Amino acid sequence: MGFYDDFDTRPKRQSPLKWFALIVVSALVGSGTTLALVPTMIKSNWINIPSATAPALDKPVGTTGVTVNVNSQVTQAVNKVKPAIVGVLNLQKTNNFWSDQSQTQETGSGSGILFDKEGHIVTNNHVVEGASEVDVVIGDQQVKAKVLGQDKYTDLAVLQVPADKVKDIQPAQFGNSDALQIGEPAIAIGNPLGQAFAQSVTVGVISATKRDLPVKDPETGQELMTQTVLQTDAAINPGNSGGALVNIAGQVVGINSAKIAMTGVEGIGFAIPINEAKPIIQQLMNNGKVVRPMLGVAGYNLSDVPEEYRPDVPVDEGVLIKTLSPEAKSAGLQRGDVIVKIDNQDVKNMSDLKKYLFTKQPGDTVQVTVYRGHNQKTVSVKLQTLQN
Template identity: 35%
Template sequence: MGMHCPRWLSVVSVLLAAILTLVMPIAPATSTAAPGDPVAAAAAVEPAVARIDTEIDYQNAFGTGTGIVLDGGGQVLTNYHVVQGADRLSATVAGRSYPAELVGYDRGRDIAVIQLLGAGGLPVAPIGDSAALVAGEPVVALGNAQGSAAPLTREVGSITAFGRTVQAEDTLTGSSDELNGLIEFAAPVRAGDSGGPVVNSAGQVVGITTAASVSFRMGPGGKGFAIPINDAVGIANQIRSRVPSDSVHIGPPALLGVGVRTAPTDVPGVLIQEVLRGGPAEAAGLMDGDVLIAINGNRLSSATALTYTLDRFYPGTVVDVTWIDRAGQERAGRATLAPGP
């Protein structure tokens, strides 16, 4: 309570720390990370980092993100939210820019793979084992937060927790997702770092920085969240094999052409705020202010439910659409889904 620590107690504390340092290595080692300068180790991964740039016509918006080169032919792992809704994608690796296209994605796990067109002989990121990570281990997050013309960000921090759950919301569609099983690390990552590698002291990628970090106030000592690389690569390999499933969608998303929000609790369905002019919904007869209640008989309880329902379909599919118009009449029609951006 305002008193100075006795000098002998300080000496005992130092001695105890020294004793613990000597004793601790006797316990079984649980990390494969090599000692050394983590920034120097991360430098080995930098050539295999992709700087991703996106354009969205609807919002006249430009975005940046980061990716990890998985093979020399130009397949790149990133977050789905980095490329979601983009009309045009490009990525720069080792100073050269390539147009890119979406191979596929897992929306719920926020994973996507893009293909850089015309790429060959690219440096490939060394992949580590995220199951070998331990709390306190140093890591470096590499990213594109400063923009593709600037040096990569190198955020140094340490692993602080495992198995974390965070909420991520898409402000454009109103849908939200819960991301589970994330690694938490103490480093001030920012939005453009999303999709980038988290690198251990052995110079291996052990995680992929994900969207949830941007919902926290960033600064010195800020925290980021990463998808364990073991999980991310497993999903990416399924996408690269072009094997669709309930969670993995191959190719561009199927577009109905509506902007929606979850309707009030006494209304079944989703409220259509805007119908895209010239889109499938308009051709089917839907209008602004209608309430969409089902697609192919699948009832829609929220904006998130609509997003995941559409993920089960592919462009060119004809679906039955049921809605309530602004006069309160239930109506039905058919829509041919378009390839989404």
């Protein structure tokens, strides 16, 4: 917005004497009218006259302020977790055009959650993917971090910084994401758009507790599996990735991961449930990778398939097999089968199937019950190793 000095069109300055006369006349007219109306206004109770015993003001008006208690549950939850939210910087080596020498520069940033006194930090895999070095911003200091492990399927990574760098910070406490209810408060804490907005807080609700999002191979685009996520309308922006989704008790219930960013869409963000993240975090700390079994099938939730494209089966829930590995095919499974049980555990969707499979180990044999048309069939399938 510009500032314009329109001096040529300003009104001419009037004589001070004329202004003074105008003010005096106005004051007299106003005072005279008021004096004439006061008795009538008092008689009609439009004006209250304080009694002679009314206390006088001890202090001039405006010398004291009003104190408002803003120590709400939200502020308590934020204060509990906020110190444990750190910045994560992705540093990569690039070639200098002029000197033909490589140099390290920041190519991206995100957020992370300090969860123990040993300096372990969880973040998203995509925050640190491709990094030659990773730095963590803790308060006003930038610290080199070691990447202990990454998992592209769950989009999780675990870092570690020296314990003495976080000795004064209370680690975040993990909550129970299975106990979340739709509509309860959800607080997102992270670094949207980088360190300039470090530890920003946005507040919303849990919009849904079990949304299935496809996980695709970044190189081939092939759908590898589905991941169950929390949905929230708490604002999540670039840089929030890896930050905390917190409940009203100040416990981390999710790790902010993604949002739907398109014209006309507002308030649809996603977080990895902490109950699903915890075993992955443990494996990344212990092994540097996640060893998980694979049934060898890819498919859809039957309930999500339009009626006209569903196979003729006597159920409305299950997993419709779209593609399968040679091992799964040789075991007796077929394209178009609908998985309804695995080891007598009901399978209503891909989330049920994945959760049960991740309790097993590669090499285990499971019993898979499917509907092929109206016929029910059970086959034995030896689980393979899912390649990271």
